[in-house]
Amino acid sequence: MNLDDPRAQRSRARLRTAILELVAAKDPASITMSEVAKHAGVNRATLYQHFPDVNALVTDALEETVAHVARAAALCPREAPRDDAPQPLYELFQHIAESAALYRRMLGTQGSALFAARMRERLTAELVASFQEQRRPAGFDDVPAEVHAAYLAGALIGVIATWVDDDAPAPAEETALAFWRLFRN
CATH class of the missing domain: 1.10.357 (Tetracycline Repressor; domain 2)
Known part of the structure; x- marks a missing residue:
């Protein structure tokens, strides 16, 4: 994956925003990758292309x-x-x-x-x-x-x-x- 690609940058920005919103609302240990993907409006495969787990994303x-x-x-x-x-x-x-x-x-x-x-x-x-x-x-x-x-x-x-x-x-x-x-x- 090319991190300089504008699509990758947009996806990463959406994932960062989603995890920060979720972390502000609940314990990071209880957040699932599926929940992050849904909140960010991306599919789980996209999420896993960028981050191996919730901790890495946080x-x-x-x-x-x-x-x-x-x-x-x-x-x-x-x-x-x-x-x-x-x-x-x-x-x-x-x-x-x-x-x-x-x-x-x-x-x-x-x-x-x-x-x-x-x-x-x-x-x-x-x-x-x-x-x-x-x-x-x-x-x-x-x-x-x-x-x-x-x-x-x-x-x-x-x-x-x-x-x-x-x-x-x-x-x-x-x-x-x-x-x-x-x-x-």
Whole structure:
């Protein structure tokens, strides 16, 4: 199969959308390949051409979600004032609010350790790359960049997980600002 073929790309996009919608609604372990194919409007043979099982599809579909979070975190200008969170951070928390059911399913108390680990790994890598481009906050020269990045990634994931698991979460803007204040100190 040629992954550059527009038909293959459309099928994969439909499958990713379908699995994200299904995962937001129910436990990934209870989702069948037949259910995914039906939800995506493709036949099972097409689904199996692209993904061997539900876990592979979930991993692939969530990669863009993880990449989105990682890019937004790495784009935050470190010199922004303490009481004005950077726009990428506001946008990140707004994105998470719009997909709260998915993030709750993947990071909340009943979440996926694999997803959390993948997100932490990707966030850490993006932050290290950002630090190598001289975008590291001042005052941390005595801490290895990888350790600093892992610390920040873990903190962000912890805040996101707690926020989406809350029965009455604060607005995205408030949470972004709270995280920024913690980050800046």
